Amino acid sequence: MTTASYLFPPSPLATLPIAGGSQLIPVHRIYCIGRNYEAHAVEMGHDPNKEPPFFFQKNADSLLVNADFPFPKQSQDVHHEVEMVVVIGKGGESISVENALDHVIGYAVGLDMTCRDLQAEAKKLGRPWEPGKSFENAAPCSAVVLASDIGHPSQGEINLSINGEVRQKGDLNQLIWKVPELVSVLSNFYRLLPGDLIFSGTPSGVGPVRVGDRLEARIASVGSLSLAVVAP
Numbered sequence: 001m002t003t004a005s006y007l008f009p010p011s012p013l014a015t016l017p018i019a020g021g022s023q024l025i026p027v028h029r030i031y032c033i034g035r036n037y038e039a040h041a042v043e044m045g046h047d048p049n050k051e052p053p054f055f056f057q058k059n060a061d062s063l064l065v066n067a068d069f070p071f072p073k074q075s076q077d078v079h080h081e082v083e084m085v086v087v088i089g090k091g092g093e094s095i096s097v098e099n100a101l102d103h104v105i106g107y108a109v110g111l112d113m114t115c116r117d118l119q120a121e122a123k124k125l126g127r128p129w130e131p132g133k134s135f136e137n138a139a140p141c142s143a144v145v146l147a148s149d150i151g152h153p154s155q156g157e158i159n160l161s162i163n164g165e166v167r168q169k170g171d172l173n174q175l176i177w178k179v180p181e182l183v184s185v186l187s188n189f190y191r192l193l194p195g196d197l198i199f200s201g202t203p204s205g206v207g208p209v210r211v212g213d214r215l216e217a218r219i220a221s222v223g224s225l226s227l228a229v230v231a232p
């Protein structure tokens with residue numbers, strides 16, 4: 001019996017470092033939730049009332065770790081969205097809200113970088129959001145902190161500043177859909193696997209970045225992320 005071999009080597013696995021350790025999280029998928037803070041829903045022109053959550057995906061290999069953000073050349077209007085990233089450590093389907101946090105192994109600080117012009121065009125034409133949300137380097141992310149070390153944060157400041165000036169500021173307690181609910185709802189649509197990431201939504205204050213900007217994102221008890229926007 002012969003064993004099948006790859007025609008060419010597999011692409012590298014996307015990974016995230018664990019803060020203060022030498023191990024890596026092997027990343028499977030990246031899910032993102034839209035409009036999960038009231039004030040951000042309002043600033044984007046939507047009803048702030050609790051509507052069922054909706055999700056989109058970024059590619060795992062669009063993670064950007066310990067590197068500056070190259071401004072995507074296909075866009076003229078790239079926005080920052082600071083978000084808490086939930087890291088799945090135990091897979092499952094149809095997970096109950098009560099058991100959801102058993103499936104979460106850690107948290108990180110992420111940026112859901114968005115080509116707002118391409119997203120707006122897609123919305124207008126009724127097309128998928130991919131060009132605006134899922135592009136190379138679209139998901140800068142910090143090291144992961146483990147829930148065994150910090151617990152499961154449900155409150156605490158989340159903010160982003162550009163060149164020292166605060167642009168986004170909110171609190172994790174303002175999440176419309178809380179982390180256990182996000183995990184539960186998502187698991188009704190997808191088979192969650194260890195290494196899945198969930199970007200949990202952004203507070204208000206999203207806006208454009210420019211080449212030369214220094215972005216500092218911070219979430220109390222989770223960590224921080226600092227990067228420059230550089231020419232493509």
Ligand code: MN
Pocket residue numbers: 032033034035081083112199201202
């Ligand atoms: Mn977002």
